[in-house]
Amino acid sequence: MSGHQEHTAQPPAPVGAPTGYVPPGQGSRATAQPYPASACALSPAVAAPPDGARPGPGGRPVPQRIWCVDHDRMGLLAMSVWTERVPGRGEDAEPFVAHHMDSGQGMLAVFDGSGGAGAAPVWQASDGESRTGAWVGARVARLAADHWFHDVAAEGEPATPETLCSYLQFFLGRAPQRRSKISGTMRRQLPTTLAAVHYRLVCPQAEPQLELQPLWAGDSRAYVLRPGTGLQVLTRDHTRESDALELLRTDPPMTNLVCADRDFEIDGQRLIHSLPCVLVTATDGFFGYVHTPADFETLLLSTLQDAATVEEWADLIRRAVQACTADDASLALVALGYGGFKDLRGQFAARLEELTDRYVRTRPRGLDRLPSAAGGGPGSGASAASEDLADLPARVRSWQDSTWHAYRPGYETHLPPALEEYA
Amino acid sequence: MSNIEQYQGNLQYAVDIVLCIDATGSMFPVLDNVKSSALQFHDRLNDVMAKKGKAISQLRLKVIAFRDFGDDYSNAIQQTGFLHLPEQARSFEEFVRGIDATGGGDIPESGLEALALAVNSPWEQGLDRRRHVIVMFTDAPAHALGKHASAQSYPAGIPGSLDELFEQWGYARSQTAVMEQSAKRLVLFAPDQAPWSDPIAEEWDLTLHFASKAGQGLEEFEMDEIIETIANSL
Numbered sequence: 068m069s070g071h072q073e074h075t076a077q078p079p080a081p082v083g084a085p086t087g088y089v090p091p092g093q094g095s096r097a098t099a100q101p102y103p104a105s106a107c108a109l110s111p112a113v114a115a116p117p118d119g120a121r122p123g124p125g126g127r128p129v130p131q132r133i134w135c136v137d138h139d140r141m142g143l144l145a146m147s148v149w150t151e152r153v154p155g156r157g158e159d160a161e162p163f164v165a166h167h168m169d170s171g172q173g174m175l176a177v178f179d180g181s182g183g184a185g186a187a188p189v190w191q192a193s194d195g196e197s198r199t200g201a202w203v204g205a206r207v208a209r210l211a212a213d214h215w216f217h218d219v220a221a222e223g224e225p226a227t228p229e230t231l232c233s234y235l236q237f238f239l240g241r242a243p244q245r246r247s248k249i250s251g252t253m254r255r256q257l258p259t260t261l262a263a264v265h266y267r268l269v270c271p272q273a274e275p276q277l278e279l280q281p282l283w284a285g286d287s288r289a290y291v292l293r294p295g296t297g298l299q300v301l302t303r304d305h306t307r308e309s310d311a312l313e314l315l316r317t318d319p320p321m322t323n324l325v326c327a328d329r330d331f332e333i334d335g336q337r338l339i340h341s342l343p344c345v346l347v348t349a350t351d352g353f354f355g356y357v358h359t360p361a362d363f364e365t366l367l368l369s370t371l372q373d374a375a376t377v378e379e380w381a382d383l384i385r386r387a388v389q390a391c392t393a394d395d396a397s398l399a400l401v402a403l404g405y406g407g408f409k410d411l412r413g414q415f416a417a418r419l420e421e422l423t424d425r426y427v428r429t430r431p432r433g434l435d436r437l438p439s440a441a442g443g444g445p446g447s448g449a450s451a452a453s454e455d456l457a458d459l460p461a462r463v464r465s466w467q468d469s470t471w472h473a474y475r476p477g478y479e480t481h482l483p484p485a486l487e488e489y490a
Numbered sequence: 491m492s493n494i495e496q497y498q499g500n501l502q503y504a505v506d507i508v509l510c511i512d513a514t515g516s517m518f519p520v521l522d523n524v525k526s527s528a529l530q531f532h533d534r535l536n537d538v539m540a541k542k543g544k545a546i547s548q549l550r551l552k553v554i555a556f557r558d559f560g561d562d563y564s565n566a567i568q569q570t571g572f573l574h575l576p577e578q579a580r581s582f583e584e585f586v587r588g589i590d591a592t593g594g595g596d597i598p599e600s601g602l603e604a605l606a607l608a609v610n611s612p613w614e615q616g617l618d619r620r621r622h623v624i625v626m627f628t629d630a631p632a633h634a635l636g637k638h639a640s641a642q643s644y645p646a647g648i649p650g651s652l653d654e655l656f657e658q659w660g661y662a663r664s665q666t667a668v669m670e671q672s673a674k675r676l677v678l679f680a681p682d683q684a685p686w687s688d689p690i691a692e693e694w695d696l697t698l699h700f701a702s703k704a705g706q707g708l709e710e711f712e713m714d715e716i717i718e719t720i721a722n723s724l
Contacts, residue, residue: 152543182542186722250687251678251697253723307662307671316618318503319672320696322662393502393543 142343144402144411145175146381150388152352152395155196158182159350160205160259162399163212167220174216175399176263179287179350180205181324184255187247203242204257208325211238212263219265226265228282228335235261239327253320256328260285260321262302262348268403277403279338279346281483284331285324286314288354291338291481292345294414297422298364299480301338309485311360311478312471318355336483343404343414352396353388358434359467361426361474368419377408426470431462502547503539503724504617506572508608511589512599512628513555513568518591520627520679523716525586532575534714538721547619549575551582552611556604559638561595567603567645572612601632602655602685606648609658609668620673621724625716629702631683652685659694675723679716698723 145164151157158180166173180201188197215234218224244256262283269276281289281301289301300311305323308314325331347367354363366387374380388396405411511521527534532549539546550572559566568589573582608624636650649655659674660667675696680686682701691699700719 153541156541183722183724186718249698249700249719251676251691251699252693252695253675253698317672318619393545395543 142404142406144377144405144408145400146377147175147397147399148381148385148388149397150352150385150392150395152393157395158185158199158201158205159352159395159397160209162348162397163209163216163263164399164401165213165216165220166401167216170220171268172220172226172266173401174212174219174263174265175346175348175401176209176212176261176282177287177348177350177397177399178205178208178212179260179285179352179395179397181255181258181260181285181321184253184324184326185258187245187249189245189257190243200244200255200257201259204239204255204259204326207238207242207257208235208259208261211235212261214238216265226267226280228333231263231282232331232333235325235333239325242327244327255324255326258324258326260287260350261325261333262287262289262350264289264301264346264348264401266346266401266403275342275404277340277342277344279340280335281338282333282335284333285321286355287348287350290347290349291340292347292364292367293340293343294418296480297418297477298347298367300478301336301481301483302334303483303485305334309482311475312467315355315357315360334483336481338481343402343411345400345402345411347398347400349398350394350396352392352394353398355394356392358430358463359426359470359474360478361422361470365419365422365427368415368422371412371415372419374408374412380408425473429466429470431459431466433459434463434466502545503619503621504548504614505535505546505621505623505724506550506552506611506614507623507625507720508552508554508611510554510556510601510604510608510624510626510628512557512601512630513589513591514557514599514630515592516629517627521586521589521591524627525583525589531582531717532579534717535721538717539724542721544721544724548614548617550614551575552608553582553585554604554607555589556600557593558595558599558633559603559641559644560600560633561593563638563641563643565593566600566641566643567607569607598631598633599628600638601626601628601630601680602635602652603645603648606635606655606658607645609655610647613670613673620670621675622670622673623675623677623720623723625677625679625720626686627679628686629681631681632685652689656689656694661695677720677723679719 143166145166147162147164149159149161160178160180163174163176180199182199182201185200185204187200189200190198190203192198211234212231215224215231219226224230239257242257247254263281265280265282267278269278279291279301283289283302284305286304286306288304290298291301292298303309304314305321306314306319307322308317308319323331354360357363367384370383370387371380374383384398402411405414509524511517511524513521531551535549536546552570552572554567554569557566570582570585575582605624605626613622614620635648635652635655638644639648639650649658657664657666658668660669660671676690676694678686678691678697678699679702680699681703687699687701691697698719
């Protein structure tokens with residue numbers, strides 16, 4: 068299987084796309100086609116959020132899509148959230164979520180087309196809409212990941228970083244490219260990040276376990292989330308800096324990302340986890356604009372506690388991230404081994420209390436009155452100015468340092484070692 | 491600027507830009523372009539950034555106009571300090587309006603001296619999400635560093651070779667870099683000639699190179715295109 072997604076439009080195939088090309092957004096349905104009988108027989112609950120049908124500026128649909136499925140009998144719950152910061156200009160591809168019933172394995176992935184490195188237009192749709200290399204790169208990478216997972220699940224392809232890399236190279240090599248007037252070491256053809264988790268249910272003894280393989284290039288991330296240990300990162304950003312708080316403060320350039328014109332590497336590691344557990348992949352629109360790394364976990368769990376269904380959870384996540392991010396944001400989540408949404412929510416209630424006590428109630432006074440990204444122009448902070456805010460920057464920095472110091476050991480439990488750098 | 495105004499959370503970028511402008515005769519069109527756009531530079535960059543979902547917490551601009559120490563050392567370098575925009579837009583405009591596109595002598599110019607001065611600028615060190623961007627406008631190749639080091643008014647502290655300047659620019663695990671690795675960017679509007687295309691655009695990290703036609707003064711570049719390229723580098 069892979070799930071069903073609610074789409075507002077289906078762009079035609081890019082010129083030069085490989086034979087069998089499936090338009091972006093249809094990839095997950097296409098995955099189901101070769102093996103429908105053996106695939107997960109879920110009837111996904113399609114979540115069309117209240118805002119989903121409301122036209123946005125210029126008659127465009129509001130840029131958000133969520134998708135989810137909750138099958139408590141099988142202990143499988145999945146969702147994805149996708150939003151654009153600027154309507155019609157988003158460069159994240161839609162998240163990929165798939166679970167193959169017969170082989171007991173699945174995959175979730177996100178793709179963030181890199182606008183700075185791939186800003187040049189490379190493809191024009193039949194309606195005249197021009198698309199950048201970043202936009203095309205993210206969607207072609209999604210297509211490649213879709214095919215890779217199909218072949219892993221149904222054709223015996225080895226699930227390794229190297230085989231995923233070769234699928235990406237194959238598809239990107241056949242995607243539309245245009246020679247740009249701009250060169251230089253920042254430029255890439257069809258650049259995108261990729262963060263995925265391939266998982267497999269195994270039963271070596273009586274208890275089922277989960278074999279996990281995070282796979283990534285760039286600065287999108289994969290996580291495991293469990294009630295006792297909280298959010299733990301499974302990937303290390305391909306940047307020269309690896310401290311998550313410092314990454315928030317500097318937003319450094321990437322040293323490795325998926326692209327069509329240079330060597331890149333798919334990084335990976337293998338882990339075993341017991342059930343139940345939640346797997347998450349997210350682009351930096353979710354975790355790159357928060358005040359401290361713990362805020363992302365707080366966002367996930369506070370919205371979970373406020374939701375009555377998985378559809379509501381996805382919609383609350385979407386609303387929460389749109390209120391604080393300055394970027395496109397996409398997230399894929401799979402929960403395995405819980406007895407439905409209520410069980411999941413109940414198991415994380417205590418963890419949210421702990422997070423709230425340690426990282427929310429300790430926030431410096433005035434922090435939440437700062438201008439948001441949406442309204443923040445130069446000098447816009449002046450309206451929030453008052454005497455008690457005079458030392459706010461220093462207090463925020465001190466709070467960030469201390470909360471990160473407390474949160475970091477658990478968060479970095481599975482942080483992999485650094486990859487040799489790419490220039 | 492007060493502390494309150496300085497703290498913008500993790501959402502905005504503190505941008506320093508050094509414009510290195512070849513002010514020799516053939517560069518009249520681009521200079522005219524910059525002059526006419528000076529007062530709108532801040533708003534136009536903000537607009538382009540907003541379209542990309544980014545915002546600027548602080549914008550400072552510094553201008554280095556250069557010609558040729560081998561032709562006339564007295565006007566080979568003219569520069570400002572960092573000017574806060576939009577507050578000091580008038581000072582920026584006055585300086586740019588005062589630059590005449592003139593002189594230059596032989597074909598190569600003193601562009602590498604200007605680049606070295608830019609690299610060693612007093613960049614913002616305090617705010618989060620810093621971006622230190624050098625933008626080079628020239629339609630000519632450059633004299634080797636040090637060729638005119640004996641000229642009167644030749645700036646002190648200029649590296650003696652391109653390799654030394656590269657060390658100041660920095661690279662992975664560099665110990666000698668002057669530029670901050672996560673913040674630096676180099677945007678070149680320069681001909682497809684040494685040293686601009688090779689080695690700088692090809693070998694230095696974090697470069698964007700918009701190849702111009704040698705000796706034709708960057709006439710093909712509109713200000714919108716220039717600002718779009720700068721915004722994409724951030």
